Amino acid sequence: MTSWKIRDFHSQDVEGILQLWQSLRATKVEPVYDLSEVLASCEKDHAVVAVQGEQVIGAAVGRAAHDQGWIVFLSTLPEFRGRGIGTSLLAAVENRMAAHGLNKLSALMPETETRVEAFTNRGFVVKKNLRYFERRIPVQRAELGALDELGGRLLPRDLWDRVAGMTAEKELLERRLVLPLAEPDLADEFGVVPPRAVVLFGPPGTGKTTFAKAMASRLEWPFVEVFPSRLAGEPGGLAGALRQTFLDIAELEHAVVFIDEVEEIASQRSGEPPSPMQGVTNELLKIIPAFRDQPGRLLVCATNFIRSLDSAFLRHGRFDYVIPIGLPDDDARTAMWRRFIPETVVEEVDVAGLVAASSGFSPADIEFAARSASQRALEKAVYDDVSHAPAAGPRGPVTADYLETIADTRATVSDAVAADFLEDIDALART
CATH class of the missing domain: 3.40.50.300 (P-loop containing nucleotide triphosphate hydrolases)
Structure with a gap:
């Protein structure tokens, strides 16, 4: 006759779960799931505990999603290991999750965990060549x-x-x-x-x-x-x-x-x-x-x-x-022009010529001129080419379209404002 028994998790068992968590980490095994996740599943999902008298000596926590179940936490106090408690806990939590009609029950274990008998005793099979990927969602x-x-x-x-x-x-x-x-x-x-x-x-x-x-x-x-x-x-x-x-x-x-x-x-x-x-x-x-x-x-x-x-x-x-x-300097303007010119024609456009012609342009000026050139080229293709004959190569803006829009675009930043900015850098910048 065993001196321990298994029952459903109660809210007063939180201290026992914490003790199990700490004992697991004391053996240099870092649990896959955070303590907050384990405690949340204890309250909302499926959890069973093994107790001896009033002491919690083991716990198993599971979570079901559609037909897939996951073991979120399984641990037994060190002095009670080797008595089949882990296997019984897995059986109990699986029984609680049976109503979901699960097709599969899975568990993720740290590489450093060597005590896996409870899983093998319950028929779990180690899957080879698998990697675990995790991403933290920044906003809760x-x-x-x-x-x-x-x-x-x-x-x-x-x-x-x-x-x-x-x-x-x-x-x-x-x-x-x-x-x-x-x-x-x-x-x-x-x-x-x-x-x-x-x-x-x-x-x-x-x-x-x-x-x-x-x-x-x-x-x-x-x-x-x-x-x-x-x-x-x-x-x-x-x-x-x-x-x-x-x-x-x-x-x-x-x-x-x-x-x-x-x-x-x-x-x-x-x-x-x-x-x-x-x-x-x-x-x-x-x-x-x-x-x-x-x-x-x-x-x-x-x-x-x-x-x-x-x-x-x-x-x-x-x-x-x-x-x-x-x-933007010459290199920055080059990158900006190449970003806004359609990929199908960018190699046919004289980007260096556009960079030289747009000296003193802000990023907003370059974007405006590039969008205007695309609009201008589209209108030419639709309204000026009455035959609508297919072009021999890729259609899109050409260098002349960009140079025309550059000439028509008034730079946002005047020479006087640019000069004041350089003075402000000397007087106020702190980098």
Whole structure:
């Protein structure tokens, strides 16, 4: 007669499950499923425990999905192993799951686990040449409601790779911002404090918003854009709405928070009596230190007019870096043109000629000119070629189409603005 028995899991058995978990790890066996997953399945799925008196000495936890079942956890206290308890636990949990009409019951085991007799005794077969792949979902289901309320979203994972050219800027952002945020344990090992806030400045259309989104994509963090113009209509006024928005953001585990044209709410404070906007600037200056106390988030502020920002706003301790994002160089413009020209004709187009002709263009200017060239070529093909005879080669824009649209496109950034930007780099950049 055995001195132990098997019964269904009860909520008071959580302490026993924790003890089993810790005893398993003490033998240098890292369970496949996290403790939180095991406890969740104990409550929601199928779990049985082996007890001796009031002590939990073993447990088996299973989860069913359609006709497939999984053993999430199986463990026995070391002093009770070799008595057939594991085999009995597997039989019991399989019996609880039988109502699902399972066709298959599977289990994942760490490579370091050598005690597999319970599985072989129950008829489990080791599958050869299999690999286990796992991916962590960055945003938990509980956060999705709060994210939706904030108007935030998860961005496609490939945005970082889709940023054409701008290699120097990408490398700087990768090294200074993304690396310590993506690898916080490694950063801590080297004494690096992950950044909490950054200002991106530069002429209009140079890609500041694109880089903010790309960093969120690269980190796989939610992207939340704060629009002061929308908050201004809230009953408590802009300052109060701004404060509440950041309190709501604090509910997220991770976030890249973006404020574009931040000079609208952080311009130089002056004048008597103080203007209403000075109260908003004061509130923002209070919000940033509180934001910095919360790990797992990054504030990105962008401005076209960094000279107009309040001097206290850029002070050390509020922003870790003040990074210039300027006009693309020849290599960057080459990458951008090659991205926007259709693949079927890109080798037939004089890309080098387009790069030379578009000197001083911002990324937005290049994209506009490329889209316009494609539209122009389409209209020519449909309305000018009355015969609609099939072309001998691939159809699409030609070099002349691009050069015409470049000539018709007015550069966003004037020479004077470009010169001011270079001065701002010398005076204000902090990289």
